[in-house]
Amino acid sequence: MALALTAQDAERFLFAEARLLDERRFEEWEALFTDDAVYWMPIDPDQDPLRAVAIIYDDRKRLHERVYRLTKTPVLDQNPPSRTVHFVSNVEVVDGAGGQEAIVHCRQLIAETRPGGPGQEGLNSPRLFAARCEYRLREVDEAWRIALKKVVLLTSDEPQYNLSFIP
Amino acid sequence: MVVREKALQSYADLVADDPREFRVHGSLYTDPQVFAAEMERIFERTWLYVAHESELPAPGDYKTVVIGTQPLILSHHEDGRIYCLYNRCRHRGAVVCRQERGHSNFFRCHYHNWVYANNGDLIGMSQSTGYPDDFDRSGYGLVQAPRLENYRGLLFVNLSEEGPDFAEHIAPVRRYIDYWLGRSPAEEVEVIVPPQRYEYPGNWKLQAENGYDGYHGNYVHLSWQRVLQLSKEATVEETQQYRQSGAARGLANGHGLLERPGSLNPNSSWTARMMYRYPEYAEAMRARFSDEHLMEISARRNILVFPNLYLFDTHFRVIVPTAVDRTEVQLYVYALKGVPDAINEGRFRGHERFFGPAGFGTPDDIEIFTEIQTGVQARGHEWNLMTRGQHRERVEDGEWVGHTTDEAPQRSLYRYWRQMMAGG
Numbered sequence: 001m002a003l004a005l006t007a008q009d010a011e012r013f014l015f016a017e018a019r020l021l022d023e024r025r026f027e028e029w030e031a032l033f034t035d036d037a038v039y040w041m042p043i044d045p046d047q048d049p050l051r052a053v054a055i056i057y058d059d060r061k062r063l064h065e066r067v068y069r070l071t072k073t074p075v076l077d078q079n080p081p082s083r084t085v086h087f088v089s090n091v092e093v094v095d096g097a098g099g100q101e102a103i104v105h106c107r108q109l110i111a112e113t114r115p116g117g118p119g120q121e122g123l124n125s126p127r128l129f130a131a132r133c134e135y136r137l138r139e140v141d142e143a144w145r146i147a148l149k150k151v152v153l154l155t156s157d158e159p160q161y162n163l164s165f166i167p
Numbered sequence: 168m169v170v171r172e173k174a175l176q177s178y179a180d181l182v183a184d185d186p187r188e189f190r191v192h193g194s195l196y197t198d199p200q201v202f203a204a205e206m207e208r209i210f211e212r213t214w215l216y217v218a219h220e221s222e223l224p225a226p227g228d229y230k231t232v233v234i235g236t237q238p239l240i241l242s243h244h245e246d247g248r249i250y251c252l253y254n255r256c257r258h259r260g261a262v263v264c265r266q267e268r269g270h271s272n273f274f275r276c277h278y279h280n281w282v283y284a285n286n287g288d289l290i291g292m293s294q295s296t297g298y299p300d301d302f303d304r305s306g307y308g309l310v311q312a313p314r315l316e317n318y319r320g321l322l323f324v325n326l327s328e329e330g331p332d333f334a335e336h337i338a339p340v341r342r343y344i345d346y347w348l349g350r351s352p353a354e355e356v357e358v359i360v361p362p363q364r365y366e367y368p369g370n371w372k373l374q375a376e377n378g379y380d381g382y383h384g385n386y387v388h389l390s391w392q393r394v395l396q397l398s399k400e401a402t403v404e405e406t407q408q409y410r411q412s413g414a415a416r417g418l419a420n421g422h423g424l425l426e427r428p429g430s431l432n433p434n435s436s437w438t439a440r441m442m443y444r445y446p447e448y449a450e451a452m453r454a455r456f457s458d459e460h461l462m463e464i465s466a467r468r469n470i471l472v473f474p475n476l477y478l479f480d481t482h483f484r485v486i487v488p489t490a491v492d493r494t495e496v497q498l499y500v501y502a503l504k505g506v507p508d509a510i511n512e513g514r515f516r517g518h519e520r521f522f523g524p525a526g527f528g529t530p531d532d533i534e535i536f537t538e539i540q541t542g543v544q545a546r547g548h549e550w551n552l553m554t555r556g557q558h559r560e561r562v563e564d565g566e567w568v569g570h571t572t573d574e575a576p577q578r579s580l581y582r583y584w585r586q587m588m589a590g591g
Binding site for chain 2: 061157163
């Protein structure tokens with residue numbers, strides 16, 4: 001059966017997602033997710049999320065809360081807000097054969113900083129996050145949507161300073 | 168530098184236990200000499216939480232930690248006991264364990280292959296003919312930490328032979344630990360590993376001061392309150408009203424807690440709500456505890472066991488100071504034993520929602536820690552006020568009890584800090 005999702009399709013989709021995050025268009029980003037989506041950043045990627053604790057394990061409702069908190073509330077930990085640059089590479093369509101779902105793997109390098117006044121602890125300190133990402137994409141109304149986004153940080157089990165932006 | 172000279176005169180002067188204006192000096196957060204003295208006089212002299220026994224369930228299981236400046240191994244030996252050993256080969260000083268946790272039949276130094284049993288005994292040396300026949304291996308085992316205690320599964324180490332014994336140290340907070348365990352009808356918990364971890368560019372005491380601070384919630388966590396309102400769990404007004412109830416308690420020996428009142432009404436406490444929702448949980452709890460005891464168990468408490476452990480509803484919080492202006496915090500979420508799986512799953516997801524580096528609450532607290540760490544570098548007036556509620560607190564059974572927004576627990580922390588730091 002022919003591939004339903006080409007590598008080029010996958011790249012185009014992931015680049016667009018990265019652009020929405022970098023431009024802080026979080027509500028549009030949220031709309032990329034299916035109603036049953038999971039956004040998951042594990043500490044140990046091999047653990048069963050129901051029996052373990054993750055850094056993030058958002059169902060669709062929790063994801064909406066995350067975006068709402070960032071966009072609609074006086075959120076202290078994003079004042080001043082993060083600037084990010086998401087690099088997406090090593091895109092592979094692992095399983096895109098037939099059906100309406102495809103598994104896509106990629107690598108991401110996320111650069112983040114929060115600009116602020118001189119001498120402010122925690123600000124003006126750019127950080128780099130390398131991650132292995134797994135997406136399960138689903139075709140909904142002739143567009144690809146995210147049913148699962150799993151982000152495994154290189155340092156997933158090491159201490160993180162605030163991850164109050166959306167990695 | 169003025170601050171440093173002052174610190175050298177007497178660390179005790181850095182806490183002003185003034186009945187009208189309790190205050191602490193800014194160098195507590197910024198002076199590397201104060202930090203070095205804290206490691207020596209507090210972290211390497213009192214009782215420090217190191218692990219829960221469920222992290223080391225089987226013989227051969229181990230965990231490594233750093234307490235103060237000291238690298239340690241907690242090791243479950245085949246005799247069933249847990250040993251706390253200094254992580255240092257007796258030959259040329261390399262560590263004998265590099266992993267944070269795992270399972271091994273022995274510890275082997277990579278340098279010259281000296282091998283130690285899980286209780287620290289030296290059991291092998293490579294090319295041993297290089298040592299005389301009467302070389303007494305029994306004198307060259309890994310050194311044991313002076314004191315180790317297991318209180319209902321919580322392991323505490325003391326790197327000093329001197330000072331109060333564990334029972335004396337824990338006495339003021341013991342009953343609160345017991346109530347906290349009581350949300351499990353088996354009165355047991357099981358720690359989930361690996362823990363969540365975060366770090367921040369700030370002093371360790373900022374985390375210690377904040378965990379039972381009942382004053383900041385309406386300001387620092389307003390965005391959280393708005394999320395609760397969005398999900399129709401509580402309006403901002405209801406949350407802010409809730410934050411007025413309960414008490415802040417300063418205990419002896421540096422311990423303290425923030426407390427929300429207990430209730431058997433499902434609308435008013437988590438425990439009662441779970442008992443209402445899961446009849447098998449209610450049955451197990453009622454079989455074990457009286458209503459009076461259930462009232463205490465259902466009170467929600469954030470408990471600081473001085474100096475490095477917080478007990479929360481969902482997690483053990485371990486504070487690991489790494490420098491005067493750098494702190495790591497580990498959140499060990501635990502499962503309650505003897506409860507329906509759904510209760511624990513709900514607790515895990517509820518934890519992630521507020522706590523950890525990407526939660527909806529923790530990052531706001533971390534933000535404040537960095538703002539304080541920046542601010543206390545300013546001189547001008549060099550004292551932080553911890554006076555709130557001094558005029559209205561009362562002493563009951565050796566506890567300083569204040570309004571839920573009062574700084575009674577913080578004052579307890581610093582009274583004991585002062586006492587330990589003064590003790591040269």
